[in-house]
Amino acid sequence: MIRVTSNSGFARLRPIAGACLLGATAACASFNGTPRGAETPTGTVSQGHFHLQGTPPALASRANALLNTGDPAPRSVLEKRNRAQALARSVEDLLASEGYLAAEVRPEDMTTLESSSVLTVDPGPRFTVASVRLAGADALDADTRKLVDGHLAELPVGSPVRTANVEQIEAELITTLQARGFAFASSPGIDALASREDANVEITYTIDTGPLVRLGDLVSDETDPRSQKAIQVLKTWREGATYNPRTIDRLRGRLRSSGLYEGIGVVVSDQPDADGYHTVSLTLAEADPRSVSFGVTASTTEGVGADALWERRNVTGRADKVSVLVEAATLARSVTVGYERPNIGRFGRTLLTEVGVRQEETQAYDLDGAKIGATLAQPFSRQLTLSVGAEIDATRITDQRTRIYLGEREQVTFSIPVTATYTDVRDPLDPQEGIRAFAAVENGISLGESTPGYTRMQISGATYRKIADDLVAAVRAEYGAFSGSNSVPTDRLFFAGGGGTVRGYEYQSLSPTDEFGEFLGGRSLFSASAELRWRRSERFGYAAFVDIGAASDDVGSVFGESKASAGLGIRYYPGFGPIRFDIAAPLNKRDGDAPLQIYVSIGQAF
DSSP states (O other), X not given: OEEEEEETTOOOOOOBOHHHHHHHHHHHHHTTTOSSSEEOTTSOEEXXXXXXXXXXXXXXXXXXXXXXXXXXXXXXXXXXXXXXXXXXXXXXXXXXXXXXXXXXXXXXXXXXXXXXXXXXXXXXXXXXXXXXXXXXOTTOOHHHHHHHHHHHTTSOTTSBOOHHHHHHHHHHHHHHHHHTTOTTOEEEEEEEEEETTTTEEXXXXXXXXXXXXXXXXXXXXXXXHHHHHHHHTTOOSOTTOBOOHHHHHHHHHHHHHTTOEEEEEEEEOSSOOXXXXXXXXXXXXXXXXXXXXXXXXXXXXXXXXXXXXXXXXXXXXXXXXXXXXXXXXXXXXXXXXXXXXXXXXXXXXXXXXXXXXXXXXXXXXXXXXXXXXXXXXXESSSSEEEEEEEEEEEXXXXXXXXXXXXXXXXXXXXXEEEXXXXXXXXXXXXXXXXXXXXXXXXXXXXXXXXOOEEEEEEXXXXXXXXXXXXXXEEEEEEEEEEEEOTTSOGGGSBOOOSTTSOTTSOTTTTSOBOTTSOBOOBSEEEXXXXXXXXXXXXXXXXXXXXXXXXXXSSGGXXXXXXXXXXXXXXXXXXXXXXXXXXXXXXXXXXXXXXXXXXXXXXXXXX
């Protein structure tokens, strides 16, 4: 709040409630340029039974907005006078907030209802800053004082005294002090000594820094010792660390990301403990530990599919999770049971174990399999995560080679996948800005009729950029390479074509074929996509896209063998992410290729 006092005979200055003025100013600004009322180059504005005369031209439209209240016409002379007085005070407050501290607005012609009454504005001089000083900062260290002085310099001597600017600096001072460890820094108000003779104001900021806060223990209202231990891993500071609001914000973020709590309260004690540290207390309201989610997909190339996910969180009180994922589609069916144990020893280190069975029936191969695996993931930043796993996969495969020569192939594959992921996108279903990147290397060995070893490498990346408020450009690229014997399970090789790579072509149809035209897995993969996404309204959007790609037996020829497609899409936004409807056509149409393919799913294509 700004407290204005007078000097040199300036006795008419009224107290200015800063928050109220800012609210009024914001309201005025929101109506800036409203077509109701009239404005002249001389600063005269009018509305119904009242009009202003003498308003500074730069403020005329905002003053006009004050008249556009939508109230009915006055029903009596007394009501007209009262309304004129209220309008006069509002205009005076507006002018004062812009530095016209001596402004006066006088209603004229209040004797009849028939005529439009004039509110004569005498803005007076625009007051400027005479000086800016700070009280209560004597105990600040040199670095903090330098930051504080930088904020004070944003209000130079001779600049107009605008309430918004003056109060913004007060907020910046408090924010800076809190970021430097003064968690309870506050300001009792701003003193402004105004001189009517000189038309300037001496401004004094007063701050109460409070103690320099160093953080100590993290305590919560959880009664389960296992939950207490799990919460301790979420701490974002070491004992004795200087307070910073971002430290507390990161703690809230970690608690939210666990999915265990629907209400999170964080309080820093205003009194230190025996060691001089301030305890941080948590008040937590648990969320429902169970959830069920569903999804559906449809495509003219891959058929229809549905999936259901059941989760049970905090099974043992360690923020762990059990999940069951069931997927059923035209080409594949699977059931996967997973157990996730987060924050092992430190925040973010997560162990995921999975057991699952699957069945796939594609044009290239038929597969029945059972898999068990474990993956340990460790984030190195908010964006970058590295994971290492081990898997055992038992498969029974029938592909073109085995159909002719061997019958079913039964193999057990041991593999060690290593992956790195980077993402800074906020909404995974509808990314607007940022980058996604993925790199994986899988080394393995298959036991069966032979013992082939292999190495499978795959990298992909996507970038998203807003080129307008409602327009997003998205680009994706993917490359894969395989070395080793082709006797490994066929699903270790690469296939292209369909919704995941190149829309507009049949699923797996951009893959190597044998002399009979049957699809075989490739030893290399390339695909890329570019999309332009237009959010037309809250509920609907549109997309235009181009895809290109292929799988090949030869690393060097995969680019030359690539085929392209183009298409258009509609996006419907129900509130949780877009529902995608795409139509794509092949640009390198071959005999047997359909002229159009259709895809429906939840989320963007990439």
